[in-house]
Amino acid sequence: MGTTAAADADAETETVTAGVVGGSGFAGGELLRLLDGHPNVELVQATSREYAGKSIGGVHPNLRGRELRFSEPSALESVDVLFTATPHGITMEHVEEYTDAADLLVDLSADFRLATEGQYDEWYDGHTAPEYLEVAEYALPELNRENLGDADIIASGGCNATATLLGLKPLADAGVLGSEAQGASDTSSGGEPRDGADVVVDVKVGSSEGGAGGGAASSHAERSGVVRPYAPTGHRHEAEIEQWLGLSVSFTCHAVDMVRGASATCHVFPDGPVSKKELWTAYRGAYEAEPFVRLVAGxxxxxxxxxxxxxxxTNYADVGFELDPGNERVVVFSAIDNVMKGSAGQAVHAANVALGFEETAGLEFAGLHPVGSP
Amino acid sequence: MGTTAAADADAETETVTAGVVGGSGFAGGELLRLLDGHPNVELVQATSREYAGKSIGGVHPNLRGRELRFSEPSALESVDVLFTATPHGITMEHVEEYTDAADLLVDLSADFRLATEGQYDEWYDGHTAPEYLEVAEYALPELNRENLGDADIIASGGCNATATLLGLKPLADAGVLGSEAQGASDTSSGGEPRDGADVVVDVKVGSSEGGAGGGAASSHAERSGVVRPYAPTGHRHEAEIEQWLGLSVSFTCHAVDMVRGASATCHVFPDGPVSKKELWTAYRGAYEAEPFVRLVAGxxxxxxxxxxxxxxxTNYADVGFELDPGNERVVVFSAIDNVMKGSAGQAVHAANVALGFEETAGLEFAGLHPVGSP
Amino acid sequence: MGTTAAADADAETETVTAGVVGGSGFAGGELLRLLDGHPNVELVQATSREYAGKSIGGVHPNLRGRELRFSEPSALESVDVLFTATPHGITMEHVEEYTDAADLLVDLSADFRLATEGQYDEWYDGHTAPEYLEVAEYALPELNRENLGDADIIASGGCNATATLLGLKPLADAGVLGSEAQGASDTSSGGEPRDGADVVVDVKVGSSEGGAGGGAASSHAERSGVVRPYAPTGHRHEAEIEQWLGLSVSFTCHAVDMVRGASATCHVFPDGPVSKKELWTAYRGAYEAEPFVRLVAGxxxxxxxxxxxxxxxTNYADVGFELDPGNERVVVFSAIDNVMKGSAGQAVHAANVALGFEETAGLEFAGLHPVGSP
Amino acid sequence: MGTTAAADADAETETVTAGVVGGSGFAGGELLRLLDGHPNVELVQATSREYAGKSIGGVHPNLRGRELRFSEPSALESVDVLFTATPHGITMEHVEEYTDAADLLVDLSADFRLATEGQYDEWYDGHTAPEYLEVAEYALPELNRENLGDADIIASGGCNATATLLGLKPLADAGVLGSEAQGASDTSSGGEPRDGADVVVDVKVGSSEGGAGGGAASSHAERSGVVRPYAPTGHRHEAEIEQWLGLSVSFTCHAVDMVRGASATCHVFPDGPVSKKELWTAYRGAYEAEPFVRLVAGxxxxxxxxxxxxxxxTNYADVGFELDPGNERVVVFSAIDNVMKGSAGQAVHAANVALGFEETAGLEFAGLHPVGSP
Structure with a gap:
């Protein structure tokens, strides 16, 4: 269990065994890549109903040459840490089996991201294991590092919510989003979020968000070159944003022509005047010690x-802003790789924290320049 | 002059001569394509300082096989209608020469889009022919059709402004943007625009907006796959939007990976409750007779x-919306081809109105499906 | 029937009725666009099993606003000319029904492209209506114009074959491909094609070739940015190429990141020395009177x-070449839009010839510049 | 010097100092990324005339947060190994200065890739330091590993040549390319390459090959979606291919819509019949011990x-083939990242060999799935 590991002075040289349930999808494949190269992890199993028996490199061409083969989900092995990258609803159904099989469960679906059954029911359909909701901890270390060390279940955040939260949380904490937002972190345990006409979030996302699969709308011929509104209102990731900011935001997504990436542009209208210096102070205070957040200053x-x-x-989030003096608007920009910081990288980062490893272990890739539509 | 043509019962079979100044750029090339195929136009000249002597198909490969060659700008011929697709500042410098050479001048630059010298100076540098500002008429027929028939100078609107205005004008006219907005059309002759924290406009544009040219930032390797904020605050097209809506908006642009296209997502927060039916009434009333606006209803x-x-x-603008009941936001979507409806197509459409031709003449192309990053 | 129309002096102002079977696919949608804007055609029906009852603009967004709705394939109306854009195998099954319903049948599938049952069986599975193979005429007017006027069935060529044939046929006719190739046009009625190690054809195609549909391999995330060999050997379009050139070629396809387009690079090794002048003479002789072939001369x-x-x-094919003096290779480049010249445009062009209309009627669109991944 | 390092039993834990001349270009930036993360390298200097004084992360956004700043090329520091990523012609001009400053010089330009002045003059303009041509060793370890240990100057190969050579060299060594090719490796020291109508190489490359810079033809609007022949005949990389295969090939390049990548499709016509088994034997024998070549077997x-x-x-090259029984053609596919295996990665790999480090040190990145147009 992570707490023991965290207490261990030799944690950084320790090795844990890990498994991945649902390893044939995009997030699952990224977990395989990260865990395969992780200095503290021995990757022992990857399951896939569809590809059982096939080598992981036969599905993920970047992993050509690895010996590991997919196994049936029913033949789950006991491991120290189990990552689940399955469609929404699967982990809640198997949560007892998974927590029996592993000391630490890190789930990449939406099943355990929200704190209460009431919140879940508001945005999703009925939860089948609501008693685990308060057990699970939200993965994003920048928001919840202090609670990860004791966690038995970690829920990796939604990609769009992650991008938005990393952009806005420092402003919420600094009181720029409105007076009520200052206690935002506490609202996960109750309270009515205040109305949020003051923040508009316009997100642009890549096609990997749709997952490995297909369908006419996501075919190359139909999706190339798009600026396509989707979930223009009522996007489920708003639930996570409300939970952590303590206010609702006006949220709209657009599919654009890239494969990886989520970019949140947050138009913030503070109640009163705010200066660039105050804003920099808020962001630097929040992120100067963070290994995976970089402030981009024009x-x-x-x-x-x-x-x-x-x-x-990479597992980086780049965050920056511009101040519009004319109408006292702060335009915040936050960019992540949805498969990494928005999913598998966040999960590994949180596991590193929980298990007492170097936070950046297995996540050192610096990214590329130039790079096209990654 | 257009007024005579408009009065002519045989206008639709009439032919005028036309020239294009600045025909080697993207908007200029599109003018050449449109005028070359226009049933009422004889294209007699295209100028280009850089490519004088070269065939127009040598610069614009879609026009291969045409006999017309670029001529020096100094050798301007007299024509019935002259289109200028030059960088900002050139037309104002040559406006006397151009209006001497042609009965009707249609300018695609920003030189004559604003109504007063004061407005111009607020957003651009000093105007060298301010006395022509009140002479010129804004090209967008959906906003200004009634004034085009008598025009001597027509100023084609900015692409981002065009997309935004087509999305928001019906709401302004219906009072949804605030009570003061109802007289919006009159504000071009003065009056202080009201503060506009109520409307956030988030625009996504293609690389053709940058014009034919180049530079490291617009190279394929650097620009592919981008979601790149540019002019996040203070974009000059806000001036046109203010002029026609009577209120300022919070405006931010992003470059995305397409070549043609401008897509405006307008987050509108009405003062009071509004229904889908009211919104449809407003949009249908505004556009049901418009040949180039299509309402897209989910x-x-x-x-x-x-x-x-x-x-x-194509010269179409597609416009639609979604209503967010939770926080009483209207999300308006407006999509155009920036080179067409946002520039050359708008110019030809306005000239058709001014000259009394069929409004759709030369603009009949229906667009393609499928199409990638057009 | 076309022959009557061709004899009619007023043919160009005549109007025929047309229907499209299989109008929801990419080629079918293109037919709808072309026929909807064709001056001599009244489009009266479009069938689609999946979308019956839905407006054609609901499937093809470029056709928004048209009133025509898809009808069930079983409710076929009698028309003057019927276009079929169905998967391979459908037209041969319904060929009697279709030829009963229309004077002229233009099929876009592979069902009637080959001249004999033997050829068909070599490359495809068994033909169910082989007696129609010799009735049908190959659509490409540049190769077969003289036989289209009397045709009852016209078979639009394969896109890759079309690009290749337009690049190589002038060389075959000029004897550059080898002495036996001179009688190439006659080989459709028999004869063993000679071995063709002398011509390598390397084709690059867009994603629209895969048709409207989907599947994991053609999803945006998997197909973006590809240079993906497919059918590296044994591509079925070789059959058409052999049929018209009289020799077999070494043929390989690659999927690349565009939606529309097929580009054939043909590496030709003549038996003896050849000059640029000879080559230009061959190409100019073949294409100088062709309305849809443009020679591109560096x-x-x-x-x-x-x-x-x-x-x-557009319906253009651009053709050009370079001569490699070092090893006496001619590198021929041929580029088309696979949905147009490689399918629907070719079909309409052939129908125009058959029906005695202006060859370019309905096919006047000049193309765009700039344009991304169209 | 590398030989000493190679002899050192503790080589793998040893650290050398390194500098990069020309660090602001694409290959230079990739060197900075690789050397910054290399376990045996201390990166001490990066020069750039244009960006001297600016942080390396200000030019290469993936390197944000690094402290290193560009310095003037004139202020060159002494290092153990110096990498030069300058335009062709610069290294030969400064070769004495560079070899004085470092024990090992690794050049990424074309200056020292060819073995003799005669070869150089045939393909490029006059060489200003021809006496160094025979001193320099070609970098590609798969071809020249045995000569790298003693090298003072290493010349990283051209990207298109690298892709082609990795695809064809096993066939040359196995005699499949013709009897004379067996002694191919020796032809660098003389001998007339045999005529090569038997091998056609059709290469597709990304926009990063053009380098950081710009220009109208490489602008996003013009280059998006292209299948653009360039250097269809007479490409300079043919010189390297001839040098290592001992035969000339028919070589043509196409720019396609990706940023990184070079893909060579080699159409090989052996003199006699060849079996799949023979081919697999040739490729497995050549590459089974290679850490950076993966055979892809359908x-x-x-x-x-x-x-x-x-x-x-990544630094991987993926190689595979298909056999065309009909005309006895082998179609070989070879794919690399032109900035990595085709340039900076190859350079670091060769330096690792020369310096006695683990060959894969600093080159462990596994690549991504999914990934767009990387």
């Missing part, structure tokens, strides 16, 4: 603001 | 909302 | 050779 | 053949 080159390209393949 | 397929792909190469 | 700009971008959305 | 998924996507960001 400048003169081609890359003046956060962009998903610059973090593709 | 539905079940891959294309539920306006998308630039669906209008690529 | 030059100094960005577009020195044929490229699919430059013909996207 | 199979059933989306990724049956080598594709640049599957190696993007």
């Amino acid at each position: 400048g003169s080159g081609s890359y003046r603001y956060p962009e998903p390209k610059a973090v593709a393949g | 539905g079940s397929g891959s294309y539920r909302y306006p998308e630039p792909k669906a209008v690529a190469g | 030059g100094s700009g960005s577009y020195r050779y044929p490229e699919p971008k430059a013909v996207a959305g | 199979g059933s998924g989306s990724y049956r053949y080598p594709e640049p996507k599957a190696v993007a960001g």
Whole structure:
């Protein structure tokens, strides 16, 4: 269990065994890549109903040459840490089996991201294991590091919520989002979120968010070159955002032509005047010690603001902002790789924290330049 | 002059001569394509300082096989209608020469889009021919059709402003944007625009907006796959939007990976409750007779909302919306081809109105499906 | 029937009725666009099993606003000309029904492209209506114009075969491909094609070739940015190429990141020395009177050779070449839009010839510049 | 010097100092990324005339947060190994300065890739330091590992040549390319390459090959979606291919829509019959011990053949083939990341060999799945 590991002075040289349930999807494949190269992890199993018996490199061509083969989900092995990258609803159904098989369960689905059954029912359909909701901890270390060390279940956040939260949380904590937002972190245990006409979040996402699968709308011919609104209102990731900010936001997503990436542009209208200096103070205070958040401060080159390209393949979140003096708007930009910081990388980062490993272990890839539509 | 043509019962079979100044750029090339295929136009000249002597098909490969060659700008011929597709600042410098050479001048630059010298100076540098500002008429027929017939100078609107205005004008006219907005059309002659924290406009544009040219930031390797904020605050097209809506908006642009297209997502927060029916009434009233605006009403397929792909190469604007009951937000989507409806197509449409031709003459292309990043 | 129409002096102002079977696919949608805008055609029916009852604009967003709705394939109406854009095997099954319903049948599938049952069986599975194979005429007017006027059934060629044939046929006719190739046009009625190690054809195609549908391999996330060999050997379009050139070629396809387009690079090794002048003579002789073939002769700009971008959305084929003195190789480039010249455009062009209309009627669109991945 | 290092039993824990001349370009930036993360390297300097004084993360956004700043090229520091990523012609001009400053010089330009002045003059303009040509060793370890240990100057190969050579060298060594090819490796010291009508190489490359810079032809609007022939005949990389295969090939390049990647499709016509088994024997014998070459053996998924996507960001070359029984053609596919295996990765790999480090040190990144146009 992570707490023991965390107490161990030799934690960084320790090795744990790990398994991945649902290893044939995009997030699952990324877990396989990260765990295969993780200095403290021995990857012992990857399950896939569809590809059982096939080598992992036969599904994920970047993993060609690895010996590991997919096994049936029914033949689950006991491991120290189990990652589940299954469609929503599967982990809650098997949560007892999974927690029996592993000391630490890290789930990448939406099943355990919300704190209460009431919140879950508001945004999703009925939860089949609600008693685990309060057991689970939200994975994002920048928001919840202090609770990860004791966690038995960790729920990796939604990609769009992750991008948005990393952009807005420092402003919420600094009181820029409104007076009630200051206690935002506490609202997960109750309280009515205040109305949020003050924050508009316009997110652009890549096609990997749709998962490995297909369908006419996500075919290359139909999806290439799109600027396609989807879930223009009522996106489920709003639930996570409300839970952590203590206020609701006006949220709209657009599919654009990239494979990896989620970019949140947050238009924030503070109640009163705010200065650039105050904003920098808020962001620097929040992130100066964070290994995976980089503040992007404008400048003169081609890359003046956060962009998903610059973090593709990495666990970084790039965050920056611009202040619009005319109408006292703060425009916050937050860019992540949805498969990494928005899913598998966040999960491994949280597991590193929980298990007492170096936080950046297995997550050192710096990203590429140039890179196209990563 | 257009007024004479408009009065002519045989206008639709009449032919005028036309020239294009600045025909080697993207908007200029599109003018050449449109005018070359226009049933009422004889294209007699295209100028280009850089490519004088070269065939127009040598620069614009879609026009291979045409006999017309670029001529020096200094050798300007007299024509009935002259289109200028030059960088900002050139037309104002040559406006006397151009209006001497042609009965009707249609300018695609920003030089004559604003109504007063004061407005111009607020957003651009000093105007060298301010006395022509009140002479010029804004090209967008959906906003200004009644004034085009008498025009001597027509100023084609900015692409981002065009997409935004087509999305928001019906709401302004219906009072949804605030009581003061109802007289919006009159504000071009003065008055202080009201503060506009109520409307956030998040625009996504293609690389053709940057024009034919190049530079490291717009190179394929750097620009592919981007979600790149640019002009996140203070974009000059806000001036046109303010002029026509009577209120300022919070405006931010992003470059995304497409070549043609401008897509405006407008997050509107009405003062009071508004119903879907009211909104449809407003949009249908505004656009039911418009030949180039299509209302997109959701539905079940891959294309539920306006998308630039669906209008690529055409003069259409697709407009639609979604109502967010939770926080009383209207999310308006407006998609155009920036080179067409946002520039050259708008110019030809306005000229058709001014000259009394069929409004759709030369603009009949229906667009393609499928189409990638057009 | 076409022959009557062809004899009619007023043919160009005549109007025929047309229907499209299989109108929801990519080629079918393109037919709808072309026929909807065709001056001599009244489009009266479009069938689709899946979308019966839905407006054609609900499936093809470029056709928004048209009133025509899909009808069930079983409710086929009698028309003057019927276009079938169904999967391979459907037209042969219904060929009696279709030829009863229309004077002229234009099929876009592979069912009637080959001249004999033996050829068909070599490349495809058993033909169920082989007696119609010799009735049908190959659509490509550049190869077979003289036989289209009397045709009852016209078979639109395969896109890759079309690109290849337009690049190589002038060389075959000029004897550059080998002495036996001179009688190539006659080989459709028999004769063993000679061995063709002398011609390597390397084709690059867009995702629209796969048709509207989907599947994991053609999803945006998997197909973006590919250079993916497919059918590296044994591609079925070789059959058409052999039929018309009289020799077999070494043929390999690659999927690349575009939606529309097929580009054939043909590496030709003549038996003896050949000069640029001879080559130009061959190509000019073959194509100088062709309305839809443009010879691209190098030059100094960005577009020195044929490229699919430059013909996207059009019925043009751009053809050019370079001569490699070192090893006496001719590198021929041929670029088309696979949905247009490689399918629906070719079909309409052939129908225009058969029906005695202006050859370019309904096919006037000039294409766009700039244009991305069309 | 590398030989000493190679002899050192503790080589793998040893650290050398390294500098990069020309660090602001694409290959230079990749060197900075690789050396910054290399366990045996201390990166002490990066020069850039244009960006001197600016942090390396200000030019390469993936390197945000690094402290190193570009320095003037004139202020060159002494290091153990110096990498030069400058335009062709610069290294030869400064070769004495560079070899004085470092024990080992690894050049990424074309200056020292060819063995003799005669070869150089045939393909490039006059060499200013021809006496170093025979001193320099070609970097590709798969071809020249045995000569790297003693090298003072290493010349990283051209990207298109690298992809082609890795695809064809096993066939040359196995005698499949013709009897004379067996002694191919020796032809660098003389001998007339035999005529090569038997091998056609059709290469597809990404936009990063053009380097950081710009220009109208490489702008996003012009280059998106291209299948653009360039250097269809007479490509300079043919010189390297001839040098190592002992025969000339028919070589043509196409720019396609990706940023990173070079994919060579080699159409090989052996003199006599060849079996799949013989081919597999040749490739397995050549590459089974190679850490960076993976044989791709068809199979059933989306990724049956080598594709640049599957190696993007990595130092891998994926190689595979298909046999065309009909005309006895072998179609060989070879895919690399041009910035990595085709340039900076190859350079670091060669330096690892020369310096006695683990060959894979600093080159462990596994690549991504899914990934777009990397």
